[in-house]
Amino acid sequence: MTDLPTGPIVLHASGYGTPLVMLHGLGADHTFWDFAAPLADSFRLVSYDLPGHGATPAPAEPYGVEDLSQQLADLFRAQHIGRAHVAGISLGGLVAQHFAAHFPALVDRLVLIDTIPRYTAEMRAMFTARAAAARSRGVAALVDDLLPIWFSEAALREDGPAVRQVRATLARSNDEGYALACEALASADLLAEAPRIVARTLVVWGSDDAPSFVEAAHWLAATIPNARPAAIPGTRHASVLERPDLALPILREFLNAE
Template identity: 35%
Template sequence: MEAQTPSFISTGDGVRIAYRFDGASNKPVLLLSNSIGTDLHMWDAQVPTLTEHFRLLRYDARGHGASDVPTGPYSLDRLGRDAVELLDALGLQRVHVLGLSLGGFVAQWLGIHAPERVDRLVLSNTAAYLGPPQQWDRAIAELLAAPDMQATAEMFLRNWFPACMLQANDRGVEAFRRTLLATQREGVAGSWAAVRDADLRRTVARVRNPTLVIAGEHDTVTSARHGEELASAIPGARFKVLPAVHLSNVERPAEFLDAVVTFLTEQA
C-alpha cells in the first residue's frame, strides 16, 4: 500500500483522528474499524479487492497510529462517537461498517446508537462482552508498569496468528509487530478499559441493520462461541466461522473477503 499523508478531523473533546480514503468516489462507502494495537494499515492487503466494490474509509482509533493518544481510560461510547464525528465531518450520512475485534465493538455501538448512519454491519472476531473486568484491570496495570511494549507485542501476536505463521517469520506478521512496538502503551491501556467496561449483551438485540458476524474457529480472544452468541442476539444476523485465529482478514483473506463482499453487495 502506497504511503499517503493522512488527513485529520478533530473530535468534540479535541482529539485529532487520522483517516484516509481509498477507491472511487462514486462507490458506496465502507467504514473500516480496527483492533487494538493496530492502525488503518491492518486492512492494506484487503484494499485492492474491497476498492473494486467500495470507497474505503479507514481511520486510526484514538490512541493508535497517527491519531492523538489522550490519557485513558477510554469508553466505548467515546470511541463510537469518534466514528460518528468522522462521518459528520466528511458529510457521510450512511455507510457500510466493518469492524474487527475492538472495531467490532464500535460497529455494534453504531448499530445500537446510530443505526440511521449504518447500511449493513459486518462484525468480525468480536463479542458483546469480554469479562470479567478484573482481568482487564490486571492487564492494564501490568502494561503501564512495563518498560516498553515488547512483551505485550509478543502476547498480541500469539493471540492474533497461528503458530505456523509466527514461526515462519511471515512478512505480514512482522508488519504487525512493528506497528505494535510503535504503539504507545497509553493507547492500548485506554482501549482495554473501553473493552473492560463494555457490556452490549442486552442492547445489541436492538440492532436492526442487516448484520454478518464472522468468527474464528481457533480464536482465543473472541471465541467462536462469542460470535455465535452475538449472531443469535441480533435479529436476522448471519453467522460465518472461518478456520482462523483472531485476525481472520490476514490469516484467511480469500474466505474473509468472499464473505464480506458477498454480504455487502447482494440485493436486499
C-alpha cells in the same frame, strides 16, 4: 489529521462507491485493513487510527466504547457520510455494535469480526492487568505474548507479512493509548445492544480463536435479528488478516448481495 468534537483523528480513504468504514482492533492501526484494498474497486474504503493508536494521539482522560461510537458519528458528519457499511474487528467490533444500535440510520450493512459484546470476568481482569503492564513495561515488551492470541501456530511459524505487520505495529504502540483501550474493553457491556441492531449483519470469527470469542460470535449471530455467521477455518483472533483469501470473498459477497 481530522479534527472532531471528540478529538483529532488520522483518517485514510481510497476507492469509490458506497462508503465502507473500517475500525481496527486493540494495538493495531488503520494499516490492519490494507488486506481489504481490493474492495476499493467497489467501495470507498475509509479507515482511521483510533485514539492512542497509530498517528492519533492518546486522549488525556479515560474513555469508553460509547465515546468511540460518538466519535464515529462525528466522523460521519465531518466527512458528509449519510449512510455507510461499517466493519469492525475486536475493539472496533465493539464500537461498531454500539454505533449500529444507537445510530441505525447511518448503517447500511454491518460486519462484526472476532469481537464480543462483553468480556468474561477473567478477561476483564486480564485487560486491567495488561493495561498496568503496558504502562510499567511498555507494549513492545508484551509482543511475544500477544502474537499467539492473534495468529495460529502455523501462521507464526511461517512468519509471513501479516505476522510481521502486526509485530511491528504492536512494537511501536503508544503505551498509554494501549492501556486506555484495554481499560475501555474491560468496562464494555453491550449485551443489551445486539437485539437493537437492525442492519443486515455478517458475524465473522476465527474457528480457533479463544472460546469466549467463538461463543460470542454464535451469540451475536443468533441475537442480532438479521445476522448471518461465517467462520474462517484454522485462524485465531486476526482471522481476516491471516486468511484474506478466504475472508475477502465472504465480505464482498455479503456487501454486494441484494
